[in-house]
Amino acid sequence: MKTLYKKPESLNDIVTHYCPGCGHGIVHRLIAEVIDELNIREKTIGVAPVGCAVLAYNYFNFDVTEAAHGRAPAVATGIKRALPDNFVFSYQGDGDLAAIGTGEIIHAANRSENISVVFVNNTVYGMTGGQMAPTTLVGQKTLTSPGGRSSCTAGNPVKVCELLAPLEGVKYLYRGAVSSPSKINTVKKAIKQSFEIQLAGGGFSLVEILAQCPTYWGMTPCESVKHIETELVKTFPLGEIKKWKKE
Amino acid sequence: MVDKNLTVAKTGNEAMAEAMRQINPDVVAAYPITPATEIAQIFAGFVADGLVHTEFVRVESEHSAMSAAVGAAAAGGRCMTATSSQGLMLMSEILPIASALRLPIVMPEVNRTIAGPINIHCDHSDTMFVRDSGWMQVYCEDAQEAYDSVLMGIKIAEKAMLPMMVSTDGFIISHCMARVDLIPDEDVTKYLGQYKPETWLLNPDKKITLGGLDLQDYYFEHKMVAIDAMYKSKAIIKECCEEFAGKFGRNYDFFESYEMDDAETAILAMGSVCGTAKVAVDNLRKDGKKVGLVRMRVFRPFPAEELAKTLSNLKTLAIMDRSDAMSAGEAPLAIETKAALYGRKKQPKTHNYVFGLGGRDIKVEEIEDVYKEMLDFTQPEKNFDRKVTYLGVRE
Numbered sequence: 001m002k003t004l005y006k007k008p009e010s011l012n013d014i015v016t017h018y019c020p021g022c023g024h025g026i027v028h029r030l031i032a033e034v035i036d037e038l039n040i041r042e043k044t045i046g047v048a049p050v051g052c053a054v055l056a057y058n059y060f061n062f063d064v065t066e067a068a069h070g071r072a073p074a075v076a077t078g079i080k081r082a083l084p085d086n087f088v089f090s091y092q093g094d095g096d097l098a099a100i101g102t103g104e105i106i107h108a109a110n111r112s113e114n115i116s117v118v119f120v121n122n123t124v125y126g127m128t129g130g131q132m133a134p135t136t137l138v139g140q141k142t143l144t145s146p147g148g149r150s151s152c153t154a155g156n157p158v159k160v161c162e163l164l165a166p167l168e169g170v171k172y173l174y175r176g177a178v179s180s181p182s183k184i185n186t187v188k189k190a191i192k193q194s195f196e197i198q199l200a201g202g203g204f205s206l207v208e209i210l211a212q213c214p215t216y217w218g219m220t221p222c223e224s225v226k227h228i229e230t231e232l233v234k235t236f237p238l239g240e241i242k243k244w245k246k247e
Numbered sequence: 248m249v250d251k252n253l254t255v256a257k258t259g260n261e262a263m264a265e266a267m268r269q270i271n272p273d274v275v276a277a278y279p280i281t282p283a284t285e286i287a288q289i290f291a292g293f294v295a296d297g298l299v300h301t302e303f304v305r306v307e308s309e310h311s312a313m314s315a316a317v318g319a320a321a322a323g324g325r326c327m328t329a330t331s332s333q334g335l336m337l338m339s340e341i342l343p344i345a346s347a348l349r350l351p352i353v354m355p356e357v358n359r360t361i362a363g364p365i366n367i368h369c370d371h372s373d374t375m376f377v378r379d380s381g382w383m384q385v386y387c388e389d390a391q392e393a394y395d396s397v398l399m400g401i402k403i404a405e406k407a408m409l410p411m412m413v414s415t416d417g418f419i420i421s422h423c424m425a426r427v428d429l430i431p432d433e434d435v436t437k438y439l440g441q442y443k444p445e446t447w448l449l450n451p452d453k454k455i456t457l458g459g460l461d462l463q464d465y466y467f468e469h470k471m472v473a474i475d476a477m478y479k480s481k482a483i484i485k486e487c488c489e490e491f492a493g494k495f496g497r498n499y500d501f502f503e504s505y506e507m508d509d510a511e512t513a514i515l516a517m518g519s520v521c522g523t524a525k526v527a528v529d530n531l532r533k534d535g536k537k538v539g540l541v542r543m544r545v546f547r548p549f550p551a552e553e554l555a556k557t558l559s560n561l562k563t564l565a566i567m568d569r570s571d572a573m574s575a576g577e578a579p580l581a582i583e584t585k586a587a588l589y590g591r592k593k594q595p596k597t598h599n600y601v602f603g604l605g606g607r608d609i610k611v612e613e614i615e616d617v618y619k620e621m622l623d624f625t626q627p628e629k630n631f632d633r634k635v636t637y638l639g640v641r642e
Contacts, residue, residue: 050333054365066365069333070308100278100308100337128279131288132305144279144291144305154305 008032010041012061021221023211024052026178027120028059030188031091034195035062044087045079047072051093052126070101073108076115087198089116094135095125098158102134105160105206112169112203116194119160119206122213123232130216134158137235142216161208161241172197172205173242179212179228183238190240197244205244210236253429259420262390262427263329263355263413264289266397268299269435270353273324273442276304276315278334281367282417283357286329309334313341313352320350321457323447325401327352331417332359332373339377342410346381347473348457351404351411351442355397358386358518358569359417360605368606369417371518371569374546375579381473383411383480384547386517388503390415390425392544395497398430401439403487407480408445409473416519418606430495438494481548501550503542504557506532510539512595512621515558515584516567517543520602520609524567527614538618543580551587558588561595562625565617569603577635596624598631602638613638 007013010032018024035041041062048056050069057064067075072090080088097105097119108115124142125131131144135157139148161173172194176187187209194205210232212224219227257265264286267275275294277287294303302319306312312328319326330338335356345352360370374384385400387393396413404411415421430438446455461469484501492498503521506528507513514524521542531538541557558564566585568578575582581599588594600617602609617638623629 050365066363068362069337095279102307125279128281128284129288131279131284131291134307143288146292146295153303 008036010035010044010061012059014058016059017055018052019215021212021214021224022052023122023178023209023213024120026184027118027209027211028056030184030191031089031118032060034188034192037192038195038199040087040195040199043085044089045083047076047079047088047090049090049092049096050127051096053091053093053120054127056091070096070099071104072096072101073104073113073115073117077108077111077113080113080115084114087195089118089195091118092120093126094119094121094123094133095127098134098160106164106167109164109204109206110167110169112171114198114201114203116198117204117206118191119208120211121160121208121236122211123157124213124216126213126216137231141218157235159236161206164206165242169204170206170242171203172244173208174240175208175210175236175238177210177228177233177238179210179225193244200246202244202246208236210238250431253431255427255429256424257390257394257427258285258422258424259387259390259393259415260285260357260422261289262394263397263415264293265429266394267327268293269430269432270325270327270398270401270439271299272301272327274302274304274315274319274326275328276306276312276319276326277328277330278306278309278312280309280331280334282359282421283329283331283334283355285421286355286357309337310341313338313345316352316354317341317345317348317350320345320352321348321448323444323450325442327354329355329357331357332361335373335377336361339380342377342380342382344458345410347470349408349473349476351401351408353397353400353404353410354412355393356412356414357417357421358414366605367417369419369569370604370606372571372604374412374414375570378547378579381409381477382547383407383409383477383484383545385411385413385544386546387413387415387420387544388519388521388542390420391427391497392499393420394427394429395491395495395499398435398439399487399491399499403480403484405442406483406487407476409476409480419519434494477548481550484545484548499544501543501545501553502557503544505540505542507539507541507557509537510561511537512563512565512618512625513539513541513558513561514565514567514614514617515541515543515580517546517580518569520567520569520614523609523611524614526611527618530611530615531618536618536622538622546580549583549587551583554584555587555591558584558595559591559593563621564595564597565600565621566597567600567602567617569601571601571604598624599635600638601635604640607639609639
C-alpha cells in the first residue's frame, strides 16, 4: 500500500499546547517535513525562543536548546561556529525577534552567520496574554493598546524583512503566510530554500511567516485566516523580499 | 477609618496597578513579563480610559523600560515601571545607574525565579540577584501591603532620592484575590503631593550633568554619596511608616514581629510564606510552645541593629530563605542576619533553611516541623551536621 500522508519523523507524537486555530503548529510541521526531506534530522540543532513557541523543543524530534528572550540568533551563532557541520536554525516569534531581540537579529544577519531563521509574525505578544508588539498593525486592539495602536505614540509596525534587506550579509528573505493550502506550500518551499542556502554555506537567511492568532485577535480561526489575507498582507506584503544569488 | 465602599477584592497585581492609577505618574515604560505583565496592562487600560495623564511607553525590552525610567526621572518626572525575573535581569545594568543618579523610581516587582531552567513561579532569586544595586527593597505579605507599600514607596523614594522596588510573591500574591482597603483618590493625591525634584535636566537656572565619566579621581566619593543615602534612608522609612499609620491606620515597619514577646524560638522569613508561618505559630502556641515569627519587609536598607535587637533574646532562630547564594555558606537573608548578630553578647543559635525554589509549595506542616526542629535545637548539645537545610527538595 502506498503511504500518502504520515507524521514527519522530525515531529514527536504529543498533544499540542497551542490554541485552536494557531499558526504555530503548521509552521512546526513544515519545518519537520523539510528536515525529513533534506535528510538532516540527525545533524539539526534548533534554538527555541521565549514566547508561545517556548515549548517548541517538545514537538521537534531533534536537539533543541532554549535561548533567553530574543537571544536565539546569538545562541545559534555560537552553536554554528562551534559545530559548523551541523544544521542550525532559530525559531522565533515577533515578540522575541522584533522586540527584545532586535539587536541580535540585525547583527547575526550583518555578520552573515550561516544560520536559518524561521520568524513567526502574528502581530501580538501571545504568551504573555495579548499585548501590543512592535509588529502590531496600526489600529489593532490589544491589551496594552485597547483603543487600537496609534502610530503617533507607538510607531508603525516593524517590517523585519524590509529592515534586514539592505544588509549585505543577508542572502535570502521571504515573507509568506500559513493562511491557505497554496500559501502553506509556498512557505514550505521558502523554508527549504533557506535551509539549502545554509547547507551550501551560503550565509544568513530568514523566512517570515504571517500566522494567525485567533485567541488574541478575538476572532474565530476562519476569520483570522481571512484577516491575514485581507489586512496583514497590506502592511506585510508577501513574496521574496531578497532573492538568493548563488555567489 | 476604613471606608467600606473602598473595601474591594483585588489580586496583588490589580492592587499595585490601582496604586499606580492613584499615583498618576508622569511616565510609565514597560514590557510584558509573567507574572508582572498585568500591572502595566491594567495601567494601559487606565491610560486608554483617560483616568491618568501618564505618558505610557510600550518599549521593546526591560532594558529600555528601565533606561526610559532613568531618562524620565532625570528630567524631573515621577516615573514607574513594573517587572519580574528575567525582566529584572535585563534591567540589571541600569538599576545601579538609577540609584547612583539618585533617581526616585518606584517599581512593583513580582518575584519569580530566574532561568535556567526556565520557570515562571515564585522565589526570591530575582530580587536577591540585584540586592546590592542600590535600590531599596520591600517584600510584601499580601495585596494590601503591596498597595500600601507602592504608595508609601513614592514618598520614601522621593525623600531619600533613591529608587525602590516593592515586591510580591509571583502568583501567590500577584494572582490571588484578597481583601484590599483602598484609600480615596483625593487622599492619595494629597498625601503624595507634587514631586518637586531639587535638580533636573534642562533646568536653565541650574545646569547639571548626570552620569558623567568619573574615574579614580571622584568615583569613590560619588559612590559614597549613594551608600550614605542608603544608610540615611532608614530614618526616612521609619518616619514615612509612622506618617502612613497616622493618616491611614495601617502600621508598617522594617519588619513585623508576630508572637515575639516571650518567644524562645522563631522563624525569620520574607513574603507570602509568612502567612503560612503565622498559622504554624498559632497551632504551636495552642500546644504551649513559645514560638514566634519575624517577617522582614525592608531588606534594603538592611535594618541590622533593629533586627539584631529583636532576635538576640531568642534561644534558637530558623532563617528561611527563598533563594540560594550558591556556596556562600548560607543564603542571603541568613548571611546578612548573622552578620548583624555577630559580636553581640547574646545571640540565638541559628540554622538556615532554603525552601520554595521555582515555586515549590511549602505547607503549614513543613513549617511546624521547622519549629519543632528549632525547639529541639534549644538543647545545648543539639547541633546540625550541615549549614543549610534544603526543604522539600527530592534527592
